[in-house]
Each structure stands twice: as C-alpha cells, then as structure tokens.
Amino acid sequence: MEHLSALDAGFLEVEDSDPHISMAIGGVSVLDGPVPDFDELVTALTERLVTVPRLRRVLRTHRFDLEPPEWVERTGLDLRHHFRRTALPQPGDDATLFRAIADIFERRLDRDHPLWECWVIEGLAQDRWALVMKVHHCIADGISATRMVTGLSDNGASATTFATDINATDINATDINATKSAAATGAGRSLPLNPLDWGRGAVELSATATTVAARALRGTVEVVSGLVSPAAASSLNGPVSTLRRYHAARVSLSEVNAVCAAFDATLNDVALTAITQGYREVLLRRGERPDRTSLRTLVPVSVRQTEDLDTPDNRVSIMLPLLPVDRANPLDQLRLVRSRMSRAKSSGQKQAGSSVVGVAGLLPFPLTAWAVRLLSRLPQRGVVSLATNVPGPRQRLQVLGRDVVRMLPVPPIALHLRSGIAMLSYGDDLTFGIVADYDSAPDLDVLATGIERSVARLAELAAKR
Missing domain, CATH: 1.20.5 (Single alpha-helices involved in coiled-coils or other helix-helix interfaces)
Known part of the structure; x- marks a missing residue:
C-alpha cells in the first residue's frame, strides 16, 4: 500500500472541482504498419506495463479526505480491460487523428480501475497506426509518463538515452x-x-x-502576485466545456539548435518564443489586441533527480513568466523571453513552488485537500496558458519491430486555462502538442502554424547572422 503525496493527490482534487475537465496526460506514438495482431500486442505490452506498480493498483480514497488516498493491490484485475482499439475514417490524415486523440483524452478515467488506458488506432494514412498511452496525472508527471510511453518500446525506457531536458539547468x-x-x-x-x-x-x-529561505520568499511573492493579478481580458481565459480539440506543430531540432547558438539562447527560450508568436497570431486573428499582460504562462519545472527518473510520481515546481505577446519582432520576443526566464529562475519562483509542496506534505491531509478544492473552484484570471516540456528519447524506437516515426505529447487543461501546450523532443523533431477547449478554440491551426512560422523565421535570422 502506497499513499499519494500531497502533489499527486492535488490533481485528483483539481479534477473533482470541475466536472468538465479530465486530468489525464499521455503520449501518442505513430508507427509504420502493418498493425500487429491485437492479442499479440496486448500480451507484449501488458508484460512491459505491469512492471510499474501504480499501473496495476487501484486508487482508494477516504470519506471527507480524512486520510490521503492510497494505491492498493486488488486481486482478480484483468489488465486487458485497459486496452482499446479504434480505426480512423478515411483518409486517416492528421486532422482525423487529432480528433481521435481529443476524443480519447477528454473522457475521464474510471477510478474503480487502475487509472490508465492504452489505445491502438488503426487506419492512418501511409499504412501507419498509432499507440496511445493515457494515464491520470496523479500517477505521473510529464517526465515519468514519457518514460512509461517509451517503456512500451522494444528496448524500453531504461535502455533508452533521453535528450537533454529543455530546462536542463533546473532538473537535477x-x-x-x-x-x-x-x-x-x-x-x-x-x-x-x-x-x-x-x-x-x-x-x-x-x-x-x-539564502535559500530568502530566495524562496521572494519567489513566493512573485508567484502569488502572478496568480492574483488579472491578465488583460481576452478569449484565452475562462470556463471550459467537456469537449476538447487537439493539434500539433512540428519543428526541426537542428533549426532550433542553430537559433540557440546564434543568439545565445536555450532551447526552452526558443520554444517559448515560438509559443508567444503562435498566441499573438491567434489574438490578432480574433480581433483582440495583444497586451503586455495577456499571456502569463504556467511553466512546470522538474525537480526530479536523475536516480528517480523511472519512479512514477509528480516532482515539479512552477514558474509564471509573462510571455511578450505584445511584441511583433521575433528577436525582441526572444530577448524578452530569455531575460524573463532568467529572472524567474534567479528570483526563487521554482524554490517557492518546491517549498509550498514540501510544506503541504507536512500539514494534515484534510487541510491541504480542502484548501486545494477551495482554491481550484475560484475563477483565477492571472494565468492564461500552460507550456510544459519533456525530454524525449534521442534514438528511434520500435514496438514489436515497427518503427516509431513520430511522438506526440498530450497535456491537460484546467483552472480556466482554455489551452495547454506540451513540448516533446524525439529524434530531430520538437513537437508541440496542443490541447484546447472545443467551444472557445476553433482556431488551433492558427496557433500551430504560428509556432512553426516563428521557428522558421528565427532560423532564417540565425543563418544571416
């Protein structure tokens, strides 16, 4: 029996606070065909997944949150219940795949069973198929969830070299x-x-x-200020419906690295600059004026140690930078993103988040659970978007001998954030997976195109430099 940490349990409380959200996260692997025999695939994947204890245990909660939830073993569980299959209508292009991904992730996981599902999607164009791993956020954060997805491959996560984390200076x-x-x-x-x-x-x-206490205090002031200071009014923030949209943008890591080298920036700086331009184009297309405070963004930061990479749980802190969506020049955007991220790191925002999580773990669980439920029901107006990044495997993967040609991350949305973006590196690709509320974000293609256009433009400037 294993109790959930305060942070793990917090994702359950957030989900309970709004019937329109699902706190599931995951990844999609697109593979070259043909699709293997379903029973053979299920048998192979089950053997790989049962090595993760949380994937074979059931969540047990207590009335009135008098004790933390816990993972318990239950005899007679048939893990084949968690494997599903579906097929795309023709032509099986990205648009139909993205619709299927949105349908899968908008539905909540059944808490009477282990909190995960694995989907096989057939009928993709070019004789391809997809493998979808969906887990509840209370099981794992982005890094450990990606390790699970990679663990489905023939060589497994433990035998796979992962790319340097986008926030490399923050992870270890x-x-x-x-x-x-x-x-x-x-x-x-x-x-x-x-x-x-x-x-x-x-x-x-x-x-x-x-020094640590002073920095954490300063960071706490900045985080609280960011949460309570309302952003400029826009359509990016507000209540969400039950339905979701999904889209993805893909850029070349080689081009991103060239921009980093030319302008002394980190990969994360370039990625956030691309996101800035994407949201700017969305606001302009909607006839809204991008303001200096229009895009305060929740940026999760891993505090996971290297030796704990294969431990499924949540170990993250946060930063809340204002992305310069009011600036049109790409180099101005990159310069401001770089300076604001540097300030957020040095000001103690990350330490503040870690300290809050640490203190929450020392308090009686009913107090933290009720506080999270109360706060998550309040309509926050300060944070507008989510941008989370995950290091992916460097080498190409295979599943039952089929090549994984593409990997797509899937983040959740909650707390009046109508869109969220997860970034995942795989091979020479950096993929931006975008989830948004169906009713309020019909133009995700504009956001995705803006991200790709921004990286291409920065790469042109880097080549000239």
Whole structure:
C-alpha cells in the first residue's frame, strides 16, 4: 500500500472541482504498419506495463479526505480491460487523428480501475497506426509518463538515452537539495579537532539556509502576485466545456539548435518564443489586441533527480513568466523571453513552488485537500496558458519491430486555462502538442502554424547572422 503525496493527490482534487475537465496526460506514438495482431500486442505490452506498480493498483480514497488516498493491490484485475482499439475514417490524415486523440483524452478515467488506458488506432494514412498511452496525472508527471510511453518500446525506457531536458539547468539540482546535501555531507564527516571549524561549518550551513529561505520568499511573492493579478481580458481565459480539440506543430531540432547558438539562447527560450508568436497570431486573428499582460504562462519545472527518473510520481515546481505577446519582432520576443526566464529562475519562483509542496506534505491531509478544492473552484484570471516540456528519447524506437516515426505529447487543461501546450523532443523533431477547449478554440491551426512560422523565421535570422 502506497499513499499519494500531497502533489499527486492535488490533481485528483483539481479534477473533482470541475466536472468538465479530465486530468489525464499521455503520449501518442505513430508507427509504420502493418498493425500487429491485437492479442499479440496486448500480451507484449501488458508484460512491459505491469512492471510499474501504480499501473496495476487501484486508487482508494477516504470519506471527507480524512486520510490521503492510497494505491492498493486488488486481486482478480484483468489488465486487458485497459486496452482499446479504434480505426480512423478515411483518409486517416492528421486532422482525423487529432480528433481521435481529443476524443480519447477528454473522457475521464474510471477510478474503480487502475487509472490508465492504452489505445491502438488503426487506419492512418501511409499504412501507419498509432499507440496511445493515457494515464491520470496523479500517477505521473510529464517526465515519468514519457518514460512509461517509451517503456512500451522494444528496448524500453531504461535502455533508452533521453535528450537533454529543455530546462536542463533546473532538473537535477535545487538550492534546497543543495542545502540538504551539505547538511548530509557534514553529518557524515568526523568531528574536526579545531573548534573554530565547528563554528565555521555552522555559519556556512546557516548562510546557505538563509539564502535559500530568502530566495524562496521572494519567489513566493512573485508567484502569488502572478496568480492574483488579472491578465488583460481576452478569449484565452475562462470556463471550459467537456469537449476538447487537439493539434500539433512540428519543428526541426537542428533549426532550433542553430537559433540557440546564434543568439545565445536555450532551447526552452526558443520554444517559448515560438509559443508567444503562435498566441499573438491567434489574438490578432480574433480581433483582440495583444497586451503586455495577456499571456502569463504556467511553466512546470522538474525537480526530479536523475536516480528517480523511472519512479512514477509528480516532482515539479512552477514558474509564471509573462510571455511578450505584445511584441511583433521575433528577436525582441526572444530577448524578452530569455531575460524573463532568467529572472524567474534567479528570483526563487521554482524554490517557492518546491517549498509550498514540501510544506503541504507536512500539514494534515484534510487541510491541504480542502484548501486545494477551495482554491481550484475560484475563477483565477492571472494565468492564461500552460507550456510544459519533456525530454524525449534521442534514438528511434520500435514496438514489436515497427518503427516509431513520430511522438506526440498530450497535456491537460484546467483552472480556466482554455489551452495547454506540451513540448516533446524525439529524434530531430520538437513537437508541440496542443490541447484546447472545443467551444472557445476553433482556431488551433492558427496557433500551430504560428509556432512553426516563428521557428522558421528565427532560423532564417540565425543563418544571416
């Protein structure tokens, strides 16, 4: 029996707060045909999935949230119940595939069973088919969910080299972990003979802890300010319906890397700049004026250690940068994105999120559960979009000998965010998977095209430079 952490359980509370949302995340692998025998495929994938304990356990909750939910073993479970198959109508193009993805992810997972599904979609153009892995966010964050999707391949996630994380400077170290490490290191040493060394060590550890606390406090102020300060009124923020739309944009990692080298930017800076231009084109197409505060974006940041990559759970913090959707020049956009992300990292926003999660884990669970439910029911107006990034496998994958030619990420939307974007690298592709509310976002193609056009334009400028 395993209890959910406060962060894991928070995704259940958020889902319970709005009957129109599903907190499922996942990925889609497009493969070259022919489609293998369904029973053979199910048998092979089941053997690979049962190695993850949370995928063979059922969620048990307690009345009035008096205790944290827990994962429990249940005898007699037939995991074949979780495998589904469907076929696309002709011509089986991207538009019909995207519609099928939206249909699959807009429906909530059944909490009476393990919280995942695996879909086989047949009938894609060019004699291709797709494998869809859908899991509840309380099971895993983007990185561990991607490891699960990759684990379906013939060589498995543990044998796969993953691309450098887009927020590489954030993934393997936090100031809080550094402080813990310093304390642990000091605890493991023999006591120095010189009493002056005792005081010096205490002062150094105290200074580190004070610096971390000050940065976390400053970051907390910025995060809270971003949440309570309403964004400029636009159609990007508001209640959502039950139905979803899905679209994807694909750009070349080689071009992105060329832009990074030419303008001293990170891959994440370039990706967020492309998203900025995409949303700018959406607002202009809708006849709305892009404002400086129109696009405050929730950017999850991994705080997962390398040794925990294969542990399915949630280990993320957040940053809330304002993306410069009011600027038309692509280099201005890139410069501002870079400076604002640097400021968000140095100001302690990430540490603030980690601290809040850590404190929530120390409080009585009913208090945190009721607080999350109350806050998630309030109509927040400060954050407008979600942009999350996940490192994908470098080498090409196969499933039962079939080549994976494309991988598409699928994020959730909630809390009055009418659209969300997940970025996933695979081979030489960086794919932007976009989920949006069906009724309020009929123009996802404009957003996707704007992202692709932005990267192409920046690559042109990089080549000239």
